[in-house]
Amino acid sequence: MKVQGVVLAIGLVGLGLSGSxxxxxxxxxxxxxxxxxxxxxxxxxxxxxxxxxxxxxxxxPLSPGVRAMVMRALPPEGELTPTPAELARIAGLDPMxxxxxxxxxxxxxxxxxxxxxVGLHARTVLLLSRDALxxxxxxxxxxxxxxxxxxxxxxxxxxxxxERSDERRLQELELECDGIAxxxxxxxxxxxxxxxxxxxxxxxxxxxRGAMGTAGRYVPLAQRRQFIRxxxxxxxxxxxxxxxxxxx
Numbered sequence: 190m191k192v193q194g195v196v197l198a199i200g201l202v203g204l205g206l207s208g209s210x211x212x213x214x215x216x217x218x219x220x221x222x223x224x225x226x227x228x229x230x231x232x233x234x235x236x237x238x239x240x241x242x243x244x245x246x247x248x249x250p251l252s253p254g255v256r257a258m259v260m261r262a263l264p265p266e267g268e269l270t271p272t273p274a275e276l277a278r279i280a281g282l283d284p285m286x287x288x289x290x291x292x293x294x295x296x297x298x299x300x301x302x303x304x305x306x307v308g309l310h311a312r313t314v315l316l317l318s319r320d321a322l323x324x325x326x327x328x329x330x331x332x333x334x335x336x337x338x339x340x341x342x343x344x345x346x347x348x349x350x351x352e353r354s355d356e357r358r359l360q361e362l363e364l365e366c367d368g369i370a371x372x373x374x375x376x377x378x379x380x381x382x383x384x385x386x387x388x389x390x391x392x393x394x395x396x397x398r399g400a401m402g403t404a405g406r407y408v409p410l411a412q413r414r415q416f417i418r419x420x421x422x423x424x425x426x427x428x429x430x431x432x433x434x435x436x437x
Contacts, residue, residue: 223357223408224416227364231423239372239424243289246342250294251312259313260296269299269319279317281327282334288376289338304400305391309337312344324394328379329387332370336384339369359406367413368420381421385414 218225234242251259271279279297286292297315299322300306306318307330315337317330325333340347343362350358367388371381392410395401407413 221357223360223364224412227361227368227416228419228423230361230365231368231420239368239420240288240376243339243342243369243372247290248312248341248344250291256294256296256313259311263298263310263314267300267302269301271299275299275319275322278322278327278330282315282331284377285331285335285338285373288373289335291338291341295338304398305394306400307333307337309340312341320394321391324390325387326383328374328383329390331377332374332379332384333387333391335370335373336366338373339366342366342369356405360408363407364413364416364420367417368424371417371421372424375421375424381417385417388413388417 220226220229231239231242279299282297283292286295295309295313295315297317300316300318302318303320304318305321305324306316307321308316310316315334317334321333322330343365347359347362350362367384370384374381374383389410408416
């Protein structure tokens with residue numbers, strides 16, 4: 190499905206296929222590196238960290254009229270009828286959507302794009318590729334969908350960074366969405382490893398398919414995996430131990 194308008198996608202490009210795994214460690218990154226800046230963003234939020242940020246930044250939902258207009262503009266090509274198993278997997282997203290106050294506001298659609306893809310279109314439609322649904326376990330799918338819900342918090346900033354082709358800012362915003370996804374998982378009684386596994390699976394799956402179109406928007410996979418674990422520590426109150434590894 191080719192969707193008109195802005196699609197912010199976690200899976201479209203293989204989740205940080207730029208850079209080699211050898212560029213993994215966050216240790217020694219300077220204060221302006223996207224990883225360092227994104228960690229500092231959460232470290233300065235105080236007690237409650239991530240999900241308090243989500244509550245504070247969450248915009249009002251789009252009006253029913255605007256959402257209906259978005260839906261009418263979606264092309265039918267590529268949309269799939271979910272199987273019973275896929276419907277059950279989609280229903281598993283409801284606790285996350287409830288937490289983000291978007292159940293019944295964001296519609297979920299299954300699409301065929303030939304690679305693992307999860308994306309939020311026009312703040313209205315959560316697009317899941319059949320490849321992603323078959324690749325990810327339930328908690329992993331919920332984790333990447335939470336990342337997409339986080340994009341709504343930074344929607345205008347992301348659009349402006351795309352307009353400027355500001356890859357460092359895009360990388361920082363993608364990491365901040367990861368942080369919100371980690372905070373979401375924590376509120377649901379889960380840890381960060383589902384997101385770590387999801388981004389790893391999707392990266393490697395899409396790498397094999399050459400789905401690398403926007404790789405510059407993501408830090409290298411190994412840095413991203415470490416960031417997810419580090420931001421979990423920051424949100425658990427262990428921020429100083431994490432940040433002490435970085436160059437001030």
